[in-house]
Amino acid sequence: MYRYAIIGFGGLGKKHLSNLVNLESKRGDIKLCAICGADIKSFKENVKLNLGSVDISNIDFSSCNFYEDYKELIDTEKPDFILSTVPTYLHEEICVYALNHGVHVFSEKPMALSLTDCANMIKASKENHKKLMIGQCLRFDPAYTKLKEYIDNETFGKAYRAEFTRYSQKPAWTWKNWILDPKLSGGCPVDMHIHDVDLINWFFGKPNSLHSAITEKKAELESVFTQMFYDDLLVIANADWSMTQTFPFEARCLVNFETATVILEDGKITVYKDDESFSPNLAENDCFTEEIETLLKLIIDDEATDITSPESVMTSVEIALAEIKSAKEKKEIIL
Numbered sequence: 001m002y003r004y005a006i007i008g009f010g011g012l013g014k015k016h017l018s019n020l021v022n023l024e025s026k027r028g029d030i031k032l033c034a035i036c037g038a039d040i041k042s043f044k045e046n047v048k049l050n051l052g053s054v055d056i057s058n059i060d061f062s063s064c065n066f067y068e069d070y071k072e073l074i075d076t077e078k079p080d081f082i083l084s085t086v087p088t089y090l091h092e093e094i095c096v097y098a099l100n101h102g103v104h105v106f107s108e109k110p111m112a113l114s115l116t117d118c119a120n121m122i123k124a125s126k127e128n129h130k131k132l133m134i135g136q137c138l139r140f141d142p143a144y145t146k147l148k149e150y151i152d153n154e155t156f157g158k159a160y161r162a163e164f165t166r167y168s169q170k171p172a173w174t175w176k177n178w179i180l181d182p183k184l185s186g187g188c189p190v191d192m193h194i195h196d197v198d199l200i201n202w203f204f205g206k207p208n209s210l211h212s213a214i215t216e217k218k219a220e221l222e223s224v225f226t227q228m229f230y231d232d233l234l235v236i237a238n239a240d241w242s243m244t245q246t247f248p249f250e251a252r253c254l255v256n257f258e259t260a261t262v263i264l265e266d267g268k269i270t271v272y273k274d275d276e277s278f279s280p281n282l283a284e285n286d287c288f289t290e291e292i293e294t295l296l297k298l299i300i301d302d303e304a305t306d307i308t309s310p311e312s313v314m315t316s317v318e319i320a321l322a323e324i325k326s327a328k329e330k331k332e333i334i335l
Contacts, residue, residue, distance in 0.1 A: 002030045002300060005079040007070045007094060008086035009037040012108055012135075016083050019292045021059050029300065034077045036067040037086075070094055074101050081131075081299050084108060087174070088191065089184040092117035099124035099132065104299045108135040110194045111313045113186050115321065118314040125310065131299050134313040136198045140294060141287035143264050144199060146280060147255065150262060151203050156271070157258025159204070161234050164196040167250045168241040170218060180219045187221025189214075189320050193239035197323075198316040199253070200228065200235055202307075206315055207235065209334045212326040218242045226323050 004020065006013050017032070024030055067073040074082070074097065081104035084094050092112045095105050099121070111134045112118045125132035138144050151159050171179050171192075179185045186194075200207075207228035215223045223240035253264040261272045270279050297303040306312065319335070326333040 002080040003033040003077070004030060005032070005034040005036065005073055005077055005082045007036040007073065007082055007084045008090075008108075009035055010085060013037070013083070013085040015288055016085065016106075016292060019289050020083075022289075023292065023296065027296070030296065032064050033079055034065045034067060034073050036070045036073045071097060074098055074103060079103055081106065081295075085135075087178050087184060088113060088186060089178070092120055095121045095132065096124045099128050099130050102128060102130065104131040106133050106135060106295050109137070109198070109313075110186060110190050110320070111310065111317050113183075113190065115314065115318055118310075118317055122310050122314065131304075132310045133295050133298055133308045134310055135291065136195070136202075136313055136316070137287045137291050138195050138199055139202055139307050140285075140290035141267070142282040142285060142290075143267050143269050144253075146269055146282055147253070147262060147264055148203055150257070151255070155257075156260035156262070156273075159233060159255050159257050161256040162200070162204075162236070163252075163254045164200065164235070164237040165250065165252045166192060166196055166239045167243055167247070168192060169243045169245045169247050169249070170222075171241055172245075182221045186320070187219075187324075188239055188241045189221055189224040189323050190317070192241055193224050193237070193323075194316060194320050195251075196237050196239065196253075197320045198313065200237060201312065201316045201319060204230060204233060204235065206319065206335055209332050210319070210322060210326055211332040212323040214324070214327040215240070215242065221324065224323050224327065226326075228319075 006017055020030065020032065065077065082098050084091065084105060084107045086094060088110055091107050095107045098105050107121070112121060121132060150156060179191060185191045207230050210226055210228045212224055212226040214221060219242060222242040224238070226237045228235040228237065255262045259273060263270050263272070268279060269282070270277060294308060298308050322333045322335055
């Protein structure tokens, strides 16, 4: 039996817990042992308020303990693995502590705020022979998986231009607005834009160079606008979380291939060719469910693949940090 704990109990902590509890009954080899960041009363209230369709009457809390200190949880419970869903500035600290105490770690995106922190996490994983996986959930989304298949297989010829956009109202829902402080979150480039940066890295690899600009009218590092240059490919990636509070969230991806233009929007892919357009059938798996199933395969079945590589995600952080450097120094950055 593999015992797991959740450290940090915001929206993603609840989401991952609901998926894990569903998988407990299916697999029979995992069990929740502890939660850090909530007591039993607030936990039940939060689940009722935020998870709606989740029936908590089927969740057995008799063997689940609640902690306010993650070190106490790890030292006392000695779980086999943890899911760390804490604010970004705590990612490296909690991850390294857990790995050094013999615990496998799933840590939410973004990986960390610096390349040094990312390297520390990977080093601790290797030295302790424990698994480390970062929660870049869009790698597990059926639509983006299909798009990667098109790119890798050159289904419509080679990709030669791509555009990624991600726009949001200003995030005003975090504890003490920590997310708006770039020292704690990395700002829009590292927190929200990292989704698209990671997809670009996953699809095409690291660019040769990039040139970025930012705005800082309502908050520091509130947006980023970037051109990324490859040998035979141009990528434009834009993100902005300074939209007004009534602006609906928007995420869109377009890839121009030699014989088709493919657009991904609202979880749907549309392929436009000269003589037809169509939308392929996609797997129905929710990306978060697929992500957690992949985590269990990594930890329990030792099935490591490129999709779970922390080194790959570290490269995504490197690209995002280079964007900030380019914008601040107003110059092209060679990678």
